[in-house]
Amino acid sequence: MMAKSRVAVIGSGDVGKSLADGFLKYGHEVMRASRDPSKLDDWKSASGKRAATGTFEEAARWGELVVLAVKGTAAESAVDLCGPQNLAGKIVIDATNPIAAEPPDHCVLKFFTSYADSLMERLQHRAPSAHFVKAFSCVGNALMVNPDFGGNKPSMFICGNDDAAKKQVTAILDEFGWETEDMGSMEAARAIEPLCILWCIPGFARNDWSHAFKLLKR
Numbered sequence: 526m527m528a529k530s531r532v533a534v535i536g537s538g539d540v541g542k543s544l545a546d547g548f549l550k551y552g553h554e555v556m557r558a559s560r561d562p563s564k565l566d567d568w569k570s571a572s573g574k575r576a577a578t579g580t581f582e583e584a585a586r587w588g589e590l591v592v593l594a595v596k597g598t599a600a601e602s603a604v605d606l607c608g609p610q611n612l613a614g615k616i617v618i619d620a621t622n623p624i625a626a627e628p629p630d631h632c633v634l635k636f637f638t639s640y641a642d643s644l645m646e647r648l649q650h651r652a653p654s655a656h657f658v659k660a661f662s663c664v665g666n667a668l669m670v671n672p673d674f675g676g677n678k679p680s681m682f683i684c685g686n687d688d689a690a691k692k693q694v695t696a697i698l699d700e701f702g703w704e705t706e707d708m709g710s711m712e713a714a715r716a717i718e719p720l721c722i723l724w725c726i727p728g729f730a731r732n733d734w735s736h737a738f739k740l741l742k743r
């Protein structure tokens with residue numbers, strides 16, 4: 526179990542909501558952020574005393590742990606809006622995916638990154654003193670917190686350069702009902718981020734969004 530902390534969730538979309546609600550469920554304080562915080566007023570009034578809202582910068586400064594859940598094409602500028610100095614020394618859980626603006630091709634999403642690059646590496650370079658950990662990127666938001674697969678725990682693939690940060694994120698994933706598979710340093714995001722392309726294919730092809738990955742081992 527993770528110590529109770531102040532969690533900044535940068536994101537007014539579905540992922541921001543699912544993860545913010547998950548952190549509230551486990552007793553943390555949450556500030557959810559938008560460039561226009563007023564659009565989160567309803568969420569705030571429905572979410573109790575431990576829920577607050579703010580700008581990206583306010584939330585990043587306030588949070589002890591930061592969750593980045595913004596549109597992939599805007600993620601680098603979102604880090605700039607947070608202020609790299611406000612992220613220094615903090616864990617940043619990166620749930621983003623580098624989905625390009627073009628539509629999917631035969632149900633296969635297009636990315637704006639290449640196989641020799643990843644969005645998380647770009648973000649880590651943008652805020653070099655932050656401890657980025659890729660997590661939650663390979664599953665739909667409805668399944669991010671305590672997904673029910675009939676007693677089977679799905680696998681969450683994580684990576685990042687800071688071992689202590691990955692240990693803390695593993696504790697969060699334990700609470701949220703996941704088995705954690707640590708794939709190593711930030712370069713592994715080149716392999717983790719494309720899992721989102723695979724995850725979305727059954728959704729686009731036959732409106733099936735209710736699956737998660739499991740790494741079988743023996």
Ligand SMILES: NC(=O)c1ccc[n+]([C@@H]2O[C@H](COP(=O)([O-])OP(=O)(O)OC[C@H]3O[C@@H](n4cnc5c(N)ncnc54)[C@H](OP(=O)(O)O)[C@@H]3O)[C@@H](O)[C@H]2O)c1
Binds near residue numbers: 560622661667
């Ligand atoms: N949806 C899913 O189930 C799912 C699952 C796994 C991973 N992901 C990834 O998680 C991230 C969030 O997804 P989402 O579906 O919750 O919402 P989204 O629509 O992809 O992102 C919404 C957020 O992006 C911010 N944003 C958009 N344009 C921006 C810009 N030009 N500059 C700064 N910020 C900007 C918005 O800020 P404002 O509040 O200021 O408008 C908002 O907070 C994405 O990278 C997505 O690929 C999504």
